Amino acid sequence: MLAAPIKLRRAVHALVVGALCGALAAPVSGHDVITTKVTFDREIVRLFQDHCISCHRKGGTAFALTTWEEARPWAKAIGEEVLRRRMPPWGAVKGFGDFRNDVALTPEQLELVVDWEEGGAPEGDEKDLPKVPSPASTKAAFGSLRHGAGEVLVSGELRLAKPLLLDGLWPKSVPAGASYQITAELPDGSVEPLLWLENYRREFDHPFLLRKPLALPAGTWIHGVGAGAGVQLLPAKARRAAK
Numbered sequence: 001m002l003a004a005p006i007k008l009r010r011a012v013h014a015l016v017v018g019a020l021c022g023a024l025a026a027p028v029s030g031h032d033v034i035t036t037k038v039t040f041d042r043e044i045v046r047l048f049q050d051h052c053i054s055c056h057r058k059g060g061t062a063f064a065l066t067t068w069e070e071a072r073p074w075a076k077a078i079g080e081e082v083l084r085r086r087m088p089p090w091g092a093v094k095g096f097g098d099f100r101n102d103v104a105l106t107p108e109q110l111e112l113v114v115d116w117e118e119g120g121a122p123e124g125d126e127k128d129l130p131k132v133p134s135p136a137s138t139k140a141a142f143g144s145l146r147h148g149a150g151e152v153l154v155s156g157e158l159r160l161a162k163p164l165l166l167d168g169l170w171p172k173s174v175p176a177g178a179s180y181q182i183t184a185e186l187p188d189g190s191v192e193p194l195l196w197l198e199n200y201r202r203e204f205d206h207p208f209l210l211r212k213p214l215a216l217p218a219g220t221w222i223h224g225v226g227a228g229a230g231v232q233l234l235p236a237k238a239r240r241a242a243k
């Protein structure tokens, strides 16, 4: 039981010496060399509010990214996830259906995040923080949508008894890992792509809102949803202010 304290003391010693050397070598910035003008408190926090913290916050489906202290340890992973386009997750095949709430980062936003990460992930100046604190905008990414009246639950093949002006789809109970190519077969025989869920995960839960409402006449078949699963068809009429 002697070895541990000695090791510990050595480690502490190394830390202290390391910190001193670091301080000598870079007296201004401490241990991180900052090579970017992009800061968390100015650009990154705003971008995260719009694209990440609907999930990444206290009480959300993933660890919080609302402050610099929370985000800093994840900086490297953040750079990687956005570069590989794994975050923010969409959960569906792009180009199948056309959605207005796709929160994918633009190339400029992606560059901003990567610049910040590679430049030492600086905090910046607290005075640059948005005036509205983050909780108010946590709903921004996917709107303040709630399930409402007039929705049609699709489970397995379904034939619409009444016409429906479709505003979007919202997976409700879909098994983890499921992939469904959901289409509408109209009475005139034409087929409309609706949504291609890919490798579904409940943690990524969100509605898919159509860019333009789609008129589905009575008699339309909805194909592709698994028999044991549930996907809501959201009617345009009852559209709840998404933002």
Ligand code: HEC
Pocket: 048, 051, 052, 053, 054, 055, 056, 061, 062, 074, 077, 078, 079, 081, 082, 087, 088, 089, 141, 203, 204, 205, 206
């Ligand atoms: C729809 C919800 C959602 C959104 C929006 C979202 N994330 Fe995530 N993110 C998650 C979940 C859930 C996990 C945990 C993933 C897992 O277990 O694989 C995760 C994991 C991560 C990880 C860790 C990956 C690893 O190394 O394991 C990083 C980094 C990350 N997200 C960054 C971001 C950033 C940056 C944004 C915004 C640009 C973002 N996320 C938007 C849900 C989301």
